[in-house]
Amino acid sequence: MNEPQYEFDLELETEHIRAILNTDNLETFRELFLNYPLYDQAQLYRNLSPDNRLKIYNYLSPKEMSDMFEILEEDVESVDTYILEMNKQYAADMLANMYTDNAVDMLKQLEPEMIPKYLRLMDDEQAAHLREVLVYEDATAGAIMTTEFIAIKANQTVRSAMAILKSKAAEAETIYYIYVIDSKEQLVGVISLRDLIISHEDKMIYEIMSDRIIRINVDEDQADVARVARDYDLLALPVVDDNNILLGIITVDDILDVMHEEATSDYSGLAAVDVEETTMNPFRAASKRLPWLITLLFLGMGTSTLISRYEGLISNAAVLSVFVTLITGTAGNAGTQSLAVAVRKIGLPDTEKRTWFSVVMQETLTGLISGLITGLTITIVVGIWQKNFILGSIIGFSMLAAITVANLAGSLIPILMDKIGFDPAVASGPFISTFSDLTSVLIYFNIAKNFLDMLTQ
Template identity: 55%
Template sequence: MEFNVDENEKINEEILIQSMSDDDLQAFRNEFMNLHPYDQAQFYSKLEQVDRIKIYHYLSPDELANFFEVLEIDDSDYKDILAGMEPKYAADMLANMYADNAVDVLNKLDKDQVASYLTIMNKEDAQEIKGLLHYEEYTAGSIMTTEFVAISANQTVRSAMYILKNEAPKAETIYYVYVTDDDGRLVGVISLRDLIISSDDTMITDIMFDRIISISVGADQEDAARQMRDYDLLALPVVDFQNHLLGIITVDDIIDVIDEEASDDYSKLAGVSDMDTMDRNPFSAAKKRLPWLIILLFLGMFTASLIGRFENTLSQVSILAVFIPLIAGMAGNTGTQSLAVAVRGIATGELEEMNKMKLIMREAGTGLITGTICGVLVSVVVYVWKGELFLGFLVGISILASLFVATLAGSLVPLVMHRLKIDPAVASGPFITTMNDITSILIYFGLATLFMSYLVH
């Protein structure tokens, strides 16, 4: 026996591949069925279609469902994979998955494909899946499962444990048991831990927790994630507006949501529309990045035309051009910093609790401090370098003003967007950077033109 095996040793791929080429069903199953579903999925995802079809003969639809739920492949590949199975086999597999995961798979298929599988499936399973299919993406409803354990309050721990044992094999989690009234309304929750430590004759109603943390079916999945994180829950009940228990969200799905949303905010800060580009070719990567780049190109042309208006100033004092990237760059950097603080604060919910006015005042103060320090530093350096007092003064004042405006804009823009119910992360880094380029150049050349007489000797 071997323990604590290294990451790469967890799957003995050679045995699996050898047994497949020998078509040795027993040898394959001996090894494969001992693997964790994640490792089964890892192995399966690396196979060619022809080998996958072999696997369908080795495994029952239920056994396939077990790892199909954690498969990590491109969304577009599901269509072909399902088409490679016998329709009845595919439908059985879908029926054997937890309903929320079956819905995830079905959402990646064509409408007719979905309809045909639902027709083959037994009525009850089909009904359950149909019920989940119509929830909008990114809502609590879209990530919930209907396989939970619900009991009535008016019974003992003994009888509750009896129900639990019966439902355990098909429930997605048995670690929370939900208590509902005759109309299916959620009235309490009890953890399996509390059930286990209570004596058999205790009444459920005496030990259930009735200040339930629940989420409405139409709520944003991010809110569900926040609640589960704050309350350290393993599952969160999902209810309709009349408090009927519709389903539960389990913590493993919430971890995926948190990962997704973090990737999403991150990619928007970087100005990439979709980070999911790891295995694509350069054309699809370029296609995802070009929209932003072209918008920014035209904004940049606008910046250029602004500088063009100061061509007269420039041709008289060409040294002015030297400091353009410095001033615009610094404004862009401070703007991105304060944008990131605000967007992340909104995303984690920290900002909800904080006074918005206080944040704006804080950012204004921060911009003033960083602006003054950087401005003074630059003035001194420029004076020492070029020996021109007024030029140093001009660049310093421009830095001060630009940093102040950029820092303030970086926090104001996402706050205003949040108020207008627009995802503040849309005000991505490159966008704020380019906007701040424009303001800082206006400030710099505006001041230079105004005080031209001091610059020309």
């Protein structure tokens, strides 16, 4: 006989839970519900009606609810609905029971004026912890760190460190790294639980700790934090201020969320659509995508207006219109390549960050070289096809210029957006294509107009 795998069918289990809630049997509910893994508890909870959720608030303690919310908060955008439907004291108790990083994430989803109301209902120490983290800017190390870490002094034995660890294990977010601080709370060492376990109990901490500590400044960008954790294979990173005072830690479960968030936002931006879109309803999907489509449509009207100024030219040489999409399309492709590379380079940590000028220069040169080869190719192809090498040269030269400009725009625009504080990844792909349509058309018809005499000979 095989051991059955743990299987979870959300609809089936929701039905089950709903039936039990209707019998108002507290004990049966608790026994069943608390036996699910936390992630599955969270899925069930979200799947229930508000009425059923209100019952649950009576059946589970704020502490039990907080365990589930530690997992829930990562996935859900409408956490505020849940908090607001709870009794205020219950919600405050739940938040106070959570790790600071997660509690802060949830508080930030409320209206700003609501936050102090919940903080006032907590005990002073917990509220102070939350206020400490609430001040950090979104998407920095400070905003995703937790203050529940284990810090010890170097001047003690492994035995006494293990005793501290056991006593704090219940409340710390991770016990797998222990940080060593001096009397001024400055970070001076780190030791893994693994090293602690395999060391002799009489060894001193300063003998076995590592003093080459990979640490993160509290103001560092969260993408850099993820990169460091991945490079150095760490399960947690200590966060310090400019004076090396240990403020908190960032654990790997948060790093996974950051990576997912960053990757999804880059990818969504390149396509101007929220790829996390989970709706199966085409009306709702269309209503989410239309704002971008319509915005880009009006930008595209700029290109149409421009072409309309060359209607006379096109009437005389309709063959020109044959190559418009080829030039705009190819320049758009090159611009998108530049954009994707530039957005990634902007995202690199400071140590590796190239100056914006060198990124733009490099992309423009790459465009020039790509444009030369693409332009030469199309000159020959069109020349042979249309038996007209002047036309071929017009197309080829336009393509060279259009690709160079597209690469310049593809790298310069995200850098400018970054400089003025916008996320360079938002809807960037279609925006660059549409912008590049405009410049490509401008280049193409201007070159064509000047060669028109030769062309119509």
